[in-house]
Structures are given as structure tokens and as C-alpha cells.
Amino acid sequence: MSSALHLHYEVSGEDFTRAGEASSSVKKRLKSLGYDSDAIRRVAIAMYEAEINMVIHAEGGYCDVDIYPDKVEILLADKGPGIPDVDKAMQEGFSTAPDNVRNLGFGAGMGLPNIKKYTDDMRIETTIGVGTNLYLTVIVHK
Amino acid sequence: MTTKEIIGKLNLDTLVEGDLDREVTSCYIGDLLSWVMGRAPEDSAWLTVMGNINSIAVATLADVSCIILVENAALDDDARKKAEMHDVTILRTEDNSYSLALKLSELI
Numbered sequence: 098m099s100s101a102l103h104l105h106y107e108v109s110g111e112d113f114t115r116a117g118e119a120s121s122s123v124k125k126r127l128k129s130l131g132y133d134s135d136a137i138r139r140v141a142i143a144m145y146e147a148e149i150n151m152v153i154h155a156e157g158g159y160c161d162v163d164i165y166p167d168k169v170e171i172l173l174a175d176k177g178p179g180i181p182d183v184d185k186a187m188q189e190g191f192s193t194a195p196d197n198v199r200n201l202g203f204g205a206g207m208g209l210p211n212i213k214k215y216t217d218d219m220r221i222e223t224t225i226g227v228g229t230n231l232y233l234t235v236i237v238h239k
Numbered sequence: 240m241t242t243k244e245i246i247g248k249l250n251l252d253t254l255v256e257g258d259l260d261r262e263v264t265s266c267y268i269g270d271l272l273s274w275v276m277g278r279a280p281e282d283s284a285w286l287t288v289m290g291n292i293n294s295i296a297v298a299t300l301a302d303v304s305c306i307i308l309v310e311n312a313a314l315d316d317d318a319r320k321k322a323e324m325h326d327v328t329i330l331r332t333e334d335n336s337y338s339l340a341l342k343l344s345e346l347i
Contacts, residue, residue, distance in 0.1 A: 207273035
């Protein structure tokens, strides 16, 4: 199936407070395209968590979004340190976020578990010292 | 019950006025943003002490009806600006979360 719409975002790694711009933009776009609100919420939350992860751990990266009539595919790619133990990172409550991030209300070890919860498919490719690619699929209905 | 009615009945301060006609159908309490984002129900009143800019993003993404800052918690200036930009209603009370939730439960 050909892509109905392709979106690309650079995720700045410098400014923690700007995280969420890509997910907000995708949310608006899906709304204007008439997708159902539950699907929009799931896409937006999964993307925001992933953006926050990129800012906390990887000094930013980029995000490619392909919007199809029946699904949204998202790739979040960074050149960060990689995830040493993916199984551990998937556990609720496990976090390596620094204290300044925790003071802002993040770093609860909910990022990847939330992403998994809100997507229909999630795949992580990570290499230590090279970076992480996170592939997400959310099934949507108009 | 609408946000506007709740403001009147619970005597809340309005710091940022978004869509006050939005219905409030439940209440959620939490300060860890990822936790809240994954669990706060849509159209809920979110009770928290976190008044920073990331709270606004969470409120928008979780699609809550309003943020209620409890125990007179502070609202950062950049958070206020972002809330105005995104039409996120921010209210404030001197009550703690428990007291306010008890009062809310009688209304919704």
C-alpha cells in the first residue's frame, strides 16, 4: 500500500522543554484527517514518550511518520549510546534517567512500557555506541 | 458537569482559561508525567503539583479537560504561555488532592 502521507521531524536534543513538538504536530494532522480520537491519543502518547527518551538519553534524533488509511508507522532514530539491556528497559519502573529529569516529572521508568502499551507493534534495533531505531505501528480507523 | 460549573462550585482560581465548556467526567491524581500520560482518562480533571511546561504537553496528549494545581502549587511562566497557546485550562486550589477529589466526587 502506498503511503498516504509522509512526515519528517528533527527532534532537538538540546531543549527538554521542546520535546513533544513532533507528537503535537502529528496529533493535529491526524485530527484534521478525521482519524478516531483513541487512535490519535495512542499515536501521540507513544511518540511523545519516544521523543522524551531521545532528549534524555540520545541528544535528539529524527522521526519519520507514514500515515496510511488503516495504520500509522513511526520510526524514531537516534545516534545515542544504545540500550544495553532491552528487556530491563522494558520493565515498568526501570530508569537510567538523571535526577534533573526526574524533578520535571519524568524518569519513572514508564517510557518504553507506555510505548508498547499504546502501539500495536513495537520493534527496537539498538547497537551500543551507534544508536537506536524504534519502529512503531498503530492500527487506526477513520 | 462542565469545567466552568466545577470552577464555580469548588471555588477554584482560573490561571489559564481554555475551553471551559468541556465536560469533566472523572478525576485523576498524579505527578509522574509518564505515569499520568499513560493512565489519565480523557475528559478527566488532572490534580497535580507539577506546573512545568511538560505538564502542558501531557495534558494535551492525554486530552484531559483541565489541570488543577493543588496546594497552591506554582505555575511556571513558560508553562502558562504554552497552556494559552494550546487552550489548556489551568485551575488552582489550596486544597490537597485528597480533599479536592472528595469534593469532585460529589459533583461528577
